[in-house]
Amino acid sequence: MSSPPVPPLPTVPLGALLARTELGLRQLTGPPADEVPVHSVHTSELSDPYPYLLGGELLLTAGVHAPEDTGTDAYYDGYVERIVAAGAAALGFGVAPVHDTVPSGLVAACERHRLALVEVPEETTFSAVGRALWDLMTAVRHLELRRVTEAQQGLATAAARPDPVPAVLRQLAQRTGGFAVLLGPDGTEPQRAGAPPSEAAEAALADLVRVVRPATTRLFPTPASASDEVGGVQLSAYALGGSDGRALGLATGARAPGDHTIAGVAVVLLSLLQGEHQSTGDVRRSAALVRLLLGDGPGDAAGLLDAPGGWRVVHGTAQGTRPVPPLGTPLVDATGSLLRALVPADLDVVAHDGWTLGVSAPAGPGELRSASVQAGHALARARALRTPLVRHRADTPPPSLTALSDRPELRRTLRTWLSLHGSWDRTATALGVHRNTVRQRIAKCGVLISADLDDPDIRMELWFALRDLP
The missing domain is CATH 3.40.1390.20 (HprK N-terminal domain-like)
Known part of the structure; x- marks a missing residue:
């Protein structure tokens, strides 16, 4: 029984x-x-x-x-x-x-x-x-929790070693007092640690590991883990994520309550260590983060990132709950409705529905802090003007009056309006037209020359440009 x-x-x-x-x-x-x-x-x-x-x-x-x-x-x-x-x-x-x-x-x-x-x-x-x-039991539980905590720390330390996979296996075998084996995608046995169990238990463990490895002819989903007991030896098998068939086998003389937790930590670490390699961009970004954490300056860290033409800093706020806009860069810090991003300077930043964005001028690795200030100021102007996107002035081309070259009535209206400091009524009186006509003409000017006529710097540049035109 x-x-x-x-x-x-x-x-x-x-x-x-x-x-x-x-x-x-x-x-x-x-x-x-x-x-x-x-x-x-x-x-x-x-x-x-x-x-x-x-x-x-x-x-x-x-x-x-x-x-x-x-x-x-x-x-x-x-x-x-x-x-x-x-x-x-x-x-x-x-x-x-x-x-x-x-x-x-x-x-x-x-x-x-x-x-x-x-x-x-x-x-x-x-x-x-x-x-x-x-x-x-309280004393035993405390000791078990302490054992599990020390095992987790040991496994994490092993994962940071130059040879992480065998180091993690050795820690797992040592902390559970058992035998650990790692099977590769083709069913080979590349790594093992600990004293092997009896031949019968080792054969049963190999059979158990096959249960968690994908099989093309299996009618039901492959389980993530499986367990068995042979001759008093506790056997466990775990799939290491993905579909390539990597799996972990563990054989212990007894099964303590914390062993499952310890094995779970080892499974997560081995899944990460045995997963697909990072792309070149991921590696460079990771290296940049490490440099920053170890005290290097932003210029040294940013030099590892692939942006030969420099960067633009983008600040943004969302109107309600919105997904992060696709800016063409993975270097995005989005917290709640606030966003900060580094975008390669050769990429054009455009407006996105539901977001208000401020964009800096192109900056080199050592100028990112100043660029962030520029983006913050641009965002403040965008919110004040209720427009979805404002660029830093140095990054905005000067307004061109070419579109008004054949519209003398618009040029005259714009010149008069600027000379009277944007007064609608005084401009209407000076031109002898209705104030709504002035509003319509100024709005048309803004569209034709693609300029923000509420920006005092833009107004100043237009005033000097209009003085030389008939």
């Missing part, structure tokens, strides 16, 4: 509980106490507690269900058989208030079924036994 599953919690050897002298517990029969793992304490006076046991419990009873005049050898044998079938780890019997001693029939039944039997003295309450077990 297979053993029922037990909760995935840290276990405490029964011997550790017996060592608590204040409890006065005494084992009467059964396997050695240090070989009996206990998961929890459960109290029941039912004649058949089977439906209420999960497995791994120390079952406590005072024998209320079997008083002296009804308890027989046959009754105790059936009672213990059901407890063993439920997967209980041990039975604790309180000698008061129903029984003065542990019934001999119960002792004999526990001995026949190899169930650890513990005598609980009259002065020890069942709650005290439960509290003592939980104290021990």
